[in-house]
Amino acid sequence: MSLIESLPRPRSVRLPRADGLIQWVVPLFMIAIWQLACVTGLVPARVLPAPSDVLLAAWKLLISGELVRNICVSFWRASSGFLIGGGIGFAFGLANGLSQLSSNLTDTTLQMVRNVPHLALIPLVILWFGIDESAKLFLVALGVFFPIYLNTLHGIRTVDPQLIEMGRIYGMSDGELFRRVILPGALPSIFVGIRFALGIMWLTLIVAETIAASSGLGYMAMQAREFMLIDIVVLSILIYALLGKLADSASRVLERLTLAWHPAFQQH
Amino acid sequence: MLATLQLLAEPVDRTDVAEETPLPHRADAGRGRSLPLIIRGLRKSFGDHEVLRGIDVHVPAGQFVAIVGRSGCGKSTLLRLIAGLEKIDAGSISFGEETRLEDVRVMFQEPRLLPWARVLSNVEVGLGRSRNLPDADARAEAALSEVGLADKRNQWPAVLSGGQKQRVALARALVSNPRILAFDEPLGALDALTRISMQRLLERVWRDEGFTAILVTHDVSEAVALADRVLVIEDGRISQDIEVDVPRPRQRGSADFAALEGSILRHLLGADERGDS
Numbered sequence: 226m227s228l229i230e231s232l233p234r235p236r237s238v239r240l241p242r243a244d245g246l247i248q249w250v251v252p253l254f255m256i257a258i259w260q261l262a263c264v265t266g267l268v269p270a271r272v273l274p275a276p277s278d279v280l281l282a283a284w285k286l287l288i289s290g291e292l293v294r295n296i297c298v299s300f301w302r303a304s305s306g307f308l309i310g311g312g313i314g315f316a317f318g319l320a321n322g323l324s325q326l327s328s329n330l331t332d333t334t335l336q337m338v339r340n341v342p343h344l345a346l347i348p349l350v351i352l353w354f355g356i357d358e359s360a361k362l363f364l365v366a367l368g369v370f371f372p373i374y375l376n377t378l379h380g381i382r383t384v385d386p387q388l389i390e391m392g393r394i395y396g397m398s399d400g401e402l403f404r405r406v407i408l409p410g411a412l413p414s415i416f417v418g419i420r421f422a423l424g425i426m427w428l429t430l431i432v433a434e435t436i437a438a439s440s441g442l443g444y445m446a447m448q449a450r451e452f453m454l455i456d457i458v459v460l461s462i463l464i465y466a467l468l469g470k471l472a473d474s475a476s477r478v479l480e481r482l483t484l485a486w487h488p489a490f491q492q493h
Numbered sequence: 494m495l496a497t498l499q500l501l502a503e504p505v506d507r508t509d510v511a512e513e514t515p516l517p518h519r520a521d522a523g524r525g526r527s528l529p530l531i532i533r534g535l536r537k538s539f540g541d542h543e544v545l546r547g548i549d550v551h552v553p554a555g556q557f558v559a560i561v562g563r564s565g566c567g568k569s570t571l572l573r574l575i576a577g578l579e580k581i582d583a584g585s586i587s588f589g590e591e592t593r594l595e596d597v598r599v600m601f602q603e604p605r606l607l608p609w610a611r612v613l614s615n616v617e618v619g620l621g622r623s624r625n626l627p628d629a630d631a632r633a634e635a636a637l638s639e640v641g642l643a644d645k646r647n648q649w650p651a652v653l654s655g656g657q658k659q660r661v662a663l664a665r666a667l668v669s670n671p672r673i674l675a676f677d678e679p680l681g682a683l684d685a686l687t688r689i690s691m692q693r694l695l696e697r698v699w700r701d702e703g704f705t706a707i708l709v710t711h712d713v714s715e716a717v718a719l720a721d722r723v724l725v726i727e728d729g730r731i732s733q734d735i736e737v738d739v740p741r742p743r744q745r746g747s748a749d750f751a752a753l754e755g756s757i758l759r760h761l762l763g764a765d766e767r768g769d770s
């Protein structure tokens with residue numbers, strides 16, 4: 226996930242709405258090939274179950290209620306961890322972007338902590354929290370904190386100083402200046418942070434649930450591995466992919482709504 | 494010749510050419526509200542570089558003054574001091590009476606519009622503290638009509654042309670009925686044709702609104718065409734103070750203009766040569 230990728234795409238590259246179906250052609254084609262390869266025995270079922278088997282497994286788990294429960298648990302962990310870490314990151318980004326004192330006080334420390342890969346803390350976190358919910362929340366929140374913090378800070382620091390001067394000349398109060406100039410100016414960068422953070426959120430959750438959990442999608446996959454239920458393993462991976470895609474789409478919709486003024490999002 | 498070729502090559506945006514039909518006067522725009530500008534012994538340095546070394550000038554209320562000078566001579570600095578954006582080192586700037594923030598407005602070379610606000614809200618920014626009053630919309634719309642952009646009120650700034658953006662910035666500066674309006678090369682980035690139509694627009698709003706206008710420009714012919722008086726800044730002082738005694742409406746390209754323009758240019762170039770030697 227590169228920075229360039231997550232920036233708003235220029236107008237000329239954007240797909241018109243009518244071509245929206247085209248993006249599904251390749252995935253559907255690949256699934257068809259996959260099914261064919263399994264049915265003909267080209268790929269043994271021990272290695273990769275057929276898509277139809279995965280669907281069947283999904284159906285069974287759906288009926289037993291296990292699937293929904295695990296998805297809900299994972300979703301809850303992801304979103305609350307995201308809100309906590311993202312909220313704190315946003316708050317620090319705002320504070321350090323707006324106040325030199327706050328920046329002097331905390332920025333260097335945060336930049337140092339940033340260099341510790343948060344997944345390296347897993348053993349420590351397990352020692353602290355066990356395999357409790359708080360362990361997962363802590364890891365997700367920590368992972369999400371930095372992209373949001375850094376991009377909020379960057380967004381605020383790069384707001385056009387000429388616009389800020391304009392706001393002051395026209396008598397905007399500090400609050401108004403923030404609401405009408407600084408925050409909207411920082412928003413594109415904040416969205417870059419959010420999309421980065423969403424990626425990290427899922428990654429952290431998968432790792433945490435695989436290593437230390439007693440429920441959730443990652444746990445479901447690990448259980449299935451113990452019993453050699455490869456269809457459920459594949460199913461969990463696919464659901465993770467789907468949830469990731471869903472989160473990304475949600476952030477895109479939000480982006481489109483709030484950045485309607487941006488040349489890259491203007492409809493004609 | 495070159496300018497003509499460029500004009501032919503680039504499609505001309507018709508809406509950039511402001512229509513000449515006189516608009517009804519805005520009810521609250523009054524003559525006689527304009528303020529004089531009195532500058533005495535004004536000095537300003539940045540570090541040990543003294544940019545302004547004693548500016549003395551009296552601009553009567555309602556006058557249109559142009560300020561010309563070589564690049565880096567301190568024109569923008571003077572304007573920023575007038576607008577209260579920089580601190581005065583020595584001397585004084587006064588407007589003859591107490592002013593509110595809304596009485597003195599500046600327009601810059603860049604339009605400085607908020608990209609995330611529609612045209613009308615951008616104009617409302619110019620109302621200052623009264624932008625929350627119920628008549629804000631109506632006043633902003635009146636100002637937009639004045640610059641001929643009433644039909645663009647719901648557009649995003651990103652879709653406007655350079656000249657249109659500058660006109661929105663002008664509407665924003667006008668909406669609070671300023672009593673002094675200072676321009677820092679507001680037309681510097683526009684193409685030749687748009688520039689001329691913007692100059693006419695500036696002259697018209699100045700006539701209609703009756704504010705005191707202070708125009709900083711690189712373009713001596715623009716200064717001569719628009720102003721009652723041209724000030725030349727040199728070595729941090731006003732080295733020349735020239736009355737432009739040509740009745741309005743003025744005919745561009747007349748012999749009077751050419752002579753005046755020539756003499757100011759010679760003076761500026763002379764200063765250049767003296768500065769080089």
Ligand SMILES: Nc1ncnc2c1ncn2[C@@H]1O[C@H](COP(=O)(O)OP(=O)(O)OP(=O)(O)O)[C@@H](O)[C@H]1O
Binds near residue numbers: 539565
């Ligand atoms: N904030 C500042 N800090 C330091 N030096 C400055 C600052 N603002 C202006 N100067 C200096 O003051 C001098 C005058 O600058 P100013 O912008 O007023 O020139 P100008 O006459 O407007 O030039 P131009 O026609 O190119 O716009 C320049 O030498 C510039 O480097």
Ligand SMILES: [Mg+2]
Binds near residue numbers: 568569570677
């Ligand atoms: Mg300048």
